[in-house]
């Protein structure tokens with residue numbers, strides 16, 4: 001099953017770019033003709049820029065269940081290639097990262113959870129993870145700005161921190177985005193600690209409010225440290241250092257959420273929030289040539305030829321079998337045409353698109369490294 005880049009949009013089931021053409025045309029040519037050839041190695045391409053040079057905060061959103069946590073993990077691994085240090089932050093407190101990396105539940109503490117493989121020319125990098133929960137973030141914040149270490153503990157016992165983050169969702173969000181912004185800017189001895197931070201973010205329906213922290217806290221705090229904190233966070237999120245990536249499968253609802261989410265972020269006050277790429281997840285390779293798919297979708301699969309093929313394979317009752325097969329073929333071809341339509345819709349915002357294969361035998365660490373390799377090969381990291 002080969003997918004050639006010369007195919008038309010309708011013909012190519014696996015195109016590396018669905019939006020603007022890549023700056024580096026050579027990269028398109030370098031993309032394998034066959035799905036995921038070499039994808040088990042993170043050494044896809046040796047020296048070249050990625051699509052997100054200069055981006056240090058990668059926010060990953062998408063419809064619930066589309067693969068945000070999985071793709072965020074794969075992106076962190078891909079970015080860690082070549083000796084980089086990457087922090088992966090989870091903000092929904094569901095221990096999804098631990099699951100994806102096959103680890104026991106993670107504490108509110110930055111921990112190394114994976115290494116990117118080294119190559120002959122490049123050292124392996126490191127992925128750290130943090131499960132940021134609003135209560136711990138609030139305590140840390142009180143400590144930092146008010147030196148309230150002990151008072152903070154007392155407040156927790158009284159349930160005040162829980163109360164504060166429950167009644168003020170804006171505060172809750174700014175504490176979580178603040179944690180990511182702080183990690184992006186953190187330095188030691190004049191050097192940045194992390195080369196990149198990847199956030200496994202809330203789903204598309206909540207991403208605008210979540211990231212638009214200044215307006216969310218403006219009713220809460222007009223001056224003072226909370227306000228200053230929010231302004232600093234906002235500066236990072238609106239800067240070219242940030243990119244919000246969308247994960248989608250080729251189904252109508254997730255695609256619609258991507259289109260709505262992109263429009264929402266672009267339309268936010270202050271010039272919008274920088275939108276990144278679209279990660280098309282769980283893509284199944286198409287086995288049939290486009291011409292046959294078109295025929296089958298129109299219900300014109302050649303039953304006679306199918307029957308001859310079945311007969312040659314030594315099967316009996318080939319006419320009935322051929323009719324059943326033709327019906328299945330039509331169903332498959334109609335579904336493939338539907339996916340192609342969703343792919344065209346995803347091209348509308350003009351963003352770079354990346355294809356991530358369906359890991360057929362279930363996701364595991366090996367699958368995660370394959371997704372990371374696919375992201376690297378296509379220039380996402």
Ligand SMILES: Nc1ncnc2c1ncn2[C@@H]1O[C@H](COP(=O)(O)OP(=O)(O)OP(=O)(O)O)[C@@H](O)[C@H]1O
Pocket residue numbers: 062063064065066067068069070071096203281282283356357358359360362363371
């Ligand atoms: N490329 C893939 N191939 C096979 N399975 C996948 C792939 N990507 C994700 N999955 C599986 O799909 C399920 C949902 O993925 P994941 O948890 O990453 O989605 P999510 O968007 O983070 O979900 P939620 O909204 O619940 O946080 C998981 O079981 C995961 O292992």
Ligand SMILES: [Mg+2]
Pocket residue numbers: 068069070096200
């Ligand atoms: Mg998740």
